[in-house]
Amino acid sequence: MRGGRESGKPADDQWSSRLALTVNGVGHDLTLDNRTTLLDALRERLGLTGSKKGCDHGQCGSCTVLLDGRRVKSCLVLAVTLDGREVITVEGLAGRRLYPLQAAFVAHDAFQCGYCTPGQICSARGMLDEVSRDWPSAVTADLTAPVELTDAEVRERMSGNLCRCAAYPNIVTAIRAAASSR
Amino acid sequence: MRAFRYHRPADVAEAVALLDADPEAAYLGGGTNLVDLMKLGVQRPGLLVDVTGLPLDTVEPGPDGGLRIGATVRNSDLAAHPLVRRDYPVLARALLDAASGQLRNMATTAGNLLQRTRCAYFQDTAKACNKREPGTGCAALHGQNRELAILGWSERCVATHPSDLAVALVALDAVVEVREPGGPRDVPLAELHRTPGDHPERETTLPRGALITAVRVPPLPFARRSTYLKVRDRAAFAFAVGSVAAALDLDGDVVRDVRLAYGAVAHQPWRAYRAEELLRGRPFTAELAAQAADAELAAARPLRHNGFKVPLIRNITVRALTGLAGSVRP
Ligand SMILES: Cc1cc2nc3c(=O)[nH]c(=O)nc-3n(C[C@H](O)[C@H](O)[C@H](O)COP(=O)(O)OP(=O)(O)OC[C@H]3O[C@@H](n4cnc5c(N)ncnc54)[C@H](O)[C@@H]3O)c2cc1C
Ligand code: SF4
Ligand code: FES
Ligand code: FES
Numbered sequence: 001m002r003g004g005r006e007s008g009k010p011a012d013d014q015w016s017s018r019l020a021l022t023v024n025g026v027g028h029d030l031t032l033d034n035r036t037t038l039l040d041a042l043r044e045r046l047g048l049t050g051s052k053k054g055c056d057h058g059q060c061g062s063c064t065v066l067l068d069g070r071r072v073k074s075c076l077v078l079a080v081t082l083d084g085r086e087v088i089t090v091e092g093l094a095g096r097r098l099y100p101l102q103a104a105f106v107a108h109d110a111f112q113c114g115y116c117t118p119g120q121i122c123s124a125r126g127m128l129d130e131v132s133r134d135w136p137s138a139v140t141a142d143l144t145a146p147v148e149l150t151d152a153e154v155r156e157r158m159s160g161n162l163c164r165c166a167a168y169p170n171i172v173t174a175i176r177a178a179a180s181s182r
Numbered sequence: 183m184r185a186f187r188y189h190r191p192a193d194v195a196e197a198v199a200l201l202d203a204d205p206e207a208a209y210l211g212g213g214t215n216l217v218d219l220m221k222l223g224v225q226r227p228g229l230l231v232d233v234t235g236l237p238l239d240t241v242e243p244g245p246d247g248g249l250r251i252g253a254t255v256r257n258s259d260l261a262a263h264p265l266v267r268r269d270y271p272v273l274a275r276a277l278l279d280a281a282s283g284q285l286r287n288m289a290t291t292a293g294n295l296l297q298r299t300r301c302a303y304f305q306d307t308a309k310a311c312n313k314r315e316p317g318t319g320c321a322a323l324h325g326q327n328r329e330l331a332i333l334g335w336s337e338r339c340v341a342t343h344p345s346d347l348a349v350a351l352v353a354l355d356a357v358v359e360v361r362e363p364g365g366p367r368d369v370p371l372a373e374l375h376r377t378p379g380d381h382p383e384r385e386t387t388l389p390r391g392a393l394i395t396a397v398r399v400p401p402l403p404f405a406r407r408s409t410y411l412k413v414r415d416r417a418a419f420a421f422a423v424g425s426v427a428a429a430l431d432l433d434g435d436v437v438r439d440v441r442l443a444y445g446a447v448a449h450q451p452w453r454a455y456r457a458e459e460l461l462r463g464r465p466f467t468a469e470l471a472a473q474a475a476d477a478e479l480a481a482a483r484p485l486r487h488n489g490f491k492v493p494l495i496r497n498i499t500v501r502a503l504t505g506l507a508g509s510v511r512p
Contacts (some may be wrong), residue, residue: 015185015246022228034188037217057218058285065194070287072256076217077288080188081232110266129284139280143267159418160282 019083023048024092030079038082039063041174042089050090050118054162061161062119064126065089071126073160090118093125101125103173104178112165120161124175127157128182149179184226190235194361194395198205200231201391202363209233209393211254212291214285219298223307224314227452234290241265245399253292253394257347258283260291270399272408272427277351277410282419292394295348295358295374296386299341299483300421305481307505312338313382320382328487329423332479332495334448339382342446343375344421344479349445350455351397353427359396371397375450382449404431404439407509411502412445413494422446424494430506435465442474447482454478457499461472463512468504475499 018031023046032041039056042048042065054060056075063075066088074087093099098106101121109115131153136143139156147153154172163171191197201207206228210216219225241263249265260266261277278384281289303321306397310319322330322340331339348371355370368407374386388394408429414420425445431438440461443456457474464470482492 014187017188034186035183056221058214061284064284067287071284073284074211074287076214077231078210078213078217081213081234091365123284126287130258130262130283133262135258136267136274136278137273140278143262143271143274143428153308156418157283166261169465 001031013025017080021082022086023081030101032079034078034080036079038079038087040075041079042074042087047122052115052118054116059162060116060160060164061123062116064119064123064161066126067099071123071131088122090122093121100181101175101178104174108174110165110170110174116119116161116165119157120163120171123158123161124178127177128175130157131179145164149176151176152181184222186227187229188341189229190232194393194459197233197236198229198363198391198393199363200229201393204229205390206412207231211290212256212288212373212458214281214289215293215297217474219305220324222305224305230397233259242396244401247403249399251291251397251399253396254285254290257281257289257291261286264283265359268406270350271409272350272353272405272406272410272429273347273399276408276427277502279410280346291347291397294345294349295371295394297345298385299415301341302326302342304341313341316381316383324339324486326487327485329421329446330485331448332482332484332488333452334377334450334493335483336378336382338380339378339449341378341449342426343448344443344446344451345451346410346412346422348375348424348451349425349443350427351399352451353429353441353443354399354402354405357400358394359398360388361395363391363443366395372453373449378449386480402429402441405429405441407431407505408441409502410498411498414499424491424498426495426498428499428502428506430466430503432466432487432507437461437464437466442499445472449493449494466503466507471500473501
């Protein structure tokens with residue numbers, strides 16, 4: 001299987017695709033090399049650099065965005081698969097005022113360098129929706145009971161988001177504060 | 183990454199025909215494993231056939247109990263399904279113990295079962311690996327092999343299958359519904375993954391181009407008392423170092439029936455038939471559970487760095503079964 005095209009834009013346009021993608025409520029008509037991940041499309045084509053590339057392998061969570069309302073890691077999503085879909089990034093959360101999770105992260109000092117923060121906030125938003133649907137987690141004792149959002153639940157549910165500055169304690173506090181004011 | 187063409191088939195037949203016609207084609211599920219390996223240059227498909235648009239995304243109760251899980255049902259939706267949570271806790275727990283919330287929203291049932299090993303040498307194209315490039319040798323056999331197999335391995339490959347879901351499903355006698363170029367076929371999950379033998383590059387018994395369309399879980403009323411115990415190097419978001427799926431049916435003190443399977447010990451999810459046999463019909467005690475695990479592990483051949491997995495698996499067998507026994511006693 002050696003000898004395939006390794007880089008550069010192939011001449012034959014079967015290697016790229018056209019797609020309609022809605023990002024933060026704005027429609028885009030894009031032609032992208034099939035290899036483009038959603039993360040690269042957001043950052044390199046649409047100039048939305050809020051979503052961060054930490055590992056590019058699904059391991060750190062800094063690229064987390066909402067895809068049709070659900071949290072995903074955009075570094076492992078091929079943009080070509082998303083024709084007609086809707087993405088929300090950290091840039092799309094605030095209205096005239098900060099989104100409650102953003103305000104809570106500021107109020108509770110839930111970051112140091114801030115690199116992981118957009119991913120933390122998008123992930124937390126998706127996570128709180130999962131909790132409101134009573135999805136259990138690995139630390140939920142009774143799989144069929146309503147979920148109570150304890151510190152342990154927040155930690156487990158946010159375990160896909162790493163923070164090299166280890167701002168974890170304040171991230172948990174901020175998320176619980178935002179959740180209780182929901 | 184190698185450039186590739188992309189196609190979204192209209193139906194199952196078209197998907198299978200596309201794979202059949204192009205030896206460089208691969209199915210794309212959630213992409214959480216395949217896209218990762220394409221970035222690493224470990225997998226180099228020339229055509230991706232995206233199966234996530236196919237109508238294979240529902241969980242249906244079977245006519246006589248049991249479940250039929252569509253191949254593209256996301257791991258998170260399966261774990262949250264009311265019937266899974268009520269009737270098959272082992273399944274919900276195995277799913278919830280795996281990966282992260284974001285990844286579970288992406289990962290599909292079929293993709294999870296067919297994910298590749300996490301052997302670090304397999305993922306590094308600079309290293310010798312018979313699975314990635316047959317005949318080059320196995321860097322893990324005398325390398326860092328702490329995470330790798332203790333059962334069923336060969337000199338050619340000591341990799342483990344990384345899926346948690348597969349361990350729960352093999353304990354539940356799940357059956358995989360497959361569409362092959364020649365037509366549909368049922369494959370018991372216990373027969374889906376091969377031991378590595380002389381051909382670690384052949385991971386499953388499926389012919390090329392086979393599409394998994396669904397997984398059937400037969401009714402098993404006592405699975406309501408089932409669980410999954412996973413040991414890993416940190417408390418969350420890590421692959422198993424060893425795991426056990428267990429379901430227990432007691433008649434008074436006596437084991438009427440039991441299901442046991444181990445994860446992260448072999449090239450396939452390891453159903454512990456020998457241990458089950460030893461447990462059935464005997465009064466349950468922690469000592470009996472330990473003896474049963476020992477009987478299963480008698481065949482273990484630990485590598486240089488993973489001898490600890492033998493007592494680990496024994497201990498979590500005892501913990502899982504005594505936990506289940508305790509929960510049904512008055
Ligand atoms: C950081 C990280 C941590 C993880 N931790 C865990 C963990 O703790 N436990 C665990 O179990 N897993 C874990 N995973 C693995 C994850 O669960 C798998 O990557 C995922 O389940 C694969 O599903 P997918 O749909 O994304 O598959 P894909 O990546 O799309 O496909 C995987 C393989 O299956 C094939 N395929 C897909 N669908 C079909 C089909 N219908 N028929 C035939 N072939 C098909 C593809 O061609 C490919 O070869 C982790 C992954 C990452 C990145
Ligand atoms: S254990 Fe298997 S996958 Fe790992 S290097 Fe050896 S042959 Fe490759
Ligand atoms: S950049 Fe996507 S998970 Fe790290
Ligand atoms: S604030 Fe620096 S990585 Fe999280």
